[in-house]
Amino acid sequence: MATSGTLPVVDLAPFFTGDESGMARATEAMREACHTLGFFRAVNHGMPAELMKRALELSAAFFALPDEEKAKVRPAEGSQAPLPAGHGRHPAHLVDRYEYVRVCHPRHELNLYFPDEPAGFREAMEECYAKLTELGLLIQDILNDCMGLPPGFLKEYNSDRGLDVMVALRYFSSSSREGEEIGLSEHEDGSCVSFVFQDGVGGLEVLKDGQWIAAEPADGSIVVNIGDVLRVLSNNTFRSATHRVVRKAAHRHSFGFFWSIHGDKWVEPLTEFTAKIGDAPQYRGFKYNEYMQRFMKSRTDPQARPEDAFSVSHYAI
Ligand SMILES: O=C(O)CCC(=O)C(=O)O
Numbered sequence: 001m002a003t004s005g006t007l008p009v010v011d012l013a014p015f016f017t018g019d020e021s022g023m024a025r026a027t028e029a030m031r032e033a034c035h036t037l038g039f040f041r042a043v044n045h046g047m048p049a050e051l052m053k054r055a056l057e058l059s060a061a062f063f064a065l066p067d068e069e070k071a072k073v074r075p076a077e078g079s080q081a082p083l084p085a086g087h088g089r090h091p092a093h094l095v096d097r098y099e100y101v102r103v104c105h106p107r108h109e110l111n112l113y114f115p116d117e118p119a120g121f122r123e124a125m126e127e128c129y130a131k132l133t134e135l136g137l138l139i140q141d142i143l144n145d146c147m148g149l150p151p152g153f154l155k156e157y158n159s160d161r162g163l164d165v166m167v168a169l170r171y172f173s174s175s176s177r178e179g180e181e182i183g184l185s186e187h188e189d190g191s192c193v194s195f196v197f198q199d200g201v202g203g204l205e206v207l208k209d210g211q212w213i214a215a216e217p218a219d220g221s222i223v224v225n226i227g228d229v230l231r232v233l234s235n236n237t238f239r240s241a242t243h244r245v246v247r248k249a250a251h252r253h254s255f256g257f258f259w260s261i262h263g264d265k266w267v268e269p270l271t272e273f274t275a276k277i278g279d280a281p282q283y284r285g286f287k288y289n290e291y292m293q294r295f296m297k298s299r300t301d302p303q304a305r306p307e308d309a310f311s312v313s314h315y316a317i
C-alpha cells in the first residue's frame with residue numbers, strides 16, 4: 001500500500017470525479033488501513049489547501065495574542081457547559097502542554113466564546129467546519145461500505161451533528177527539562193472518526209505494535225483516525241489506535257475535527273460483526289453520553305491519576 005511518511009494514503013479523488021473503479025480501490029485502501037492501523041492520510045479530500053493554510057496561519061496569529069486578549073474568549077471558571085467552546089489550556093496538573101480554541105457547530109448556542117480577532121479567523125473556522133462536515137459525510141459513507149453494512153446504515157444511525165466539535169490547537173515548543181516532552185498525552189479518540197490537519201512542525205505519533213510511528217506532516221493532506229465508537233460497532237475489527245503529540249523545537253499548530261454521535265445513541269457491536277458471523281461481542285453496550293462524560297472527566301479532572309484513566313476497555317467483555 002502507498003505510504004507517505006508512515007501512514008497509509010487514501011486518495012479520495014475518484015469520489016469527486018465519479019470514477020467507479022477508483023472508488024473501489026480507495027474503499028479497499030481505507031478498509032485495510034482501518035483494520036491494520038486505524039489511521040490513514042486522506043488526499044484529494046475536497047478541503048481546499050488554501051483554506052487549511054489560512055486557518056492555520058490565523059490560528060497561529062490568535063495564539064500569539066497576549067493572554068488578556070485570549071482570555072476574552074475563555075469560558076468562566078466552573079462553566080457548566082458540557083464542552084465549553086472558546087479558549088482554554090491543558091489542565092495544569094497534566095504533563096500536556098497545549099492551548100486550544102474549541103468551536104461547536106457554527107449555529108450552536110455553546111459558541112458564546114468565538115474569537116473576533118485576528119480578522120478573518122472566525123470566518124476561516126466556520127468555512128473549515130462546513131468543509132470538514134462534508135468530508136465527514138463522505139468518509140462515513142465510505143466506512144459504511146468498508147464495514148459491509150447495509151447502504152446508508154451509518155448515515156441513519158448517526159444523523160445528528162450536534163456533538164461534533166472542532167478544535168484549533170497550539171502545542172508549546174519543547175523544553176529542555178526532562179519529563180516535559182509531551183504536548184498531548186497518549187490516548188484513543190472518543191469520536192466515531194477524527195480528522196487532523198497540521199502545520200509543518202510535526203509531533204503527532206501513532207502506536208503500532210508497541211512502537212511510536214510519526215504521522216509526518218504532508219502539505220494539504222488530512223490525517224483521519226478511527227475513534228472508539230467505530231471500534232465498538234465493528235467489535236474490534238477497526239482499530240482506534242493510541243496516539244499522542246510530542247513537543248518539537250517550534251510551536252505546533254493543528255486543527256482537529258471530531259465526528260461524533262448523538263448522546264442518546266446506544267453503542268454496541270453490530271450483528272454484522274457478531275451473531276451474523278458467529279463471533280461473540282467483545283463489548284457490552286452503553287449510552288454514548290455516559291461514555292463521553294467519563295471520557296471527558298478522565299482527560300480533564302484535576303484529581304485523575306494516569307493509572308485511573310478511563311478507556312473503552314471499561315466496557316470490554
Ligand atoms: O493535534 C494533533 O495532531 C492530534 C490531536 C488529537 O489527537 C486530539 O485532540 O485528540
Ligand SMILES: [Fe+2]
Binds near residue numbers: 188
Ligand atoms: Fe486524538
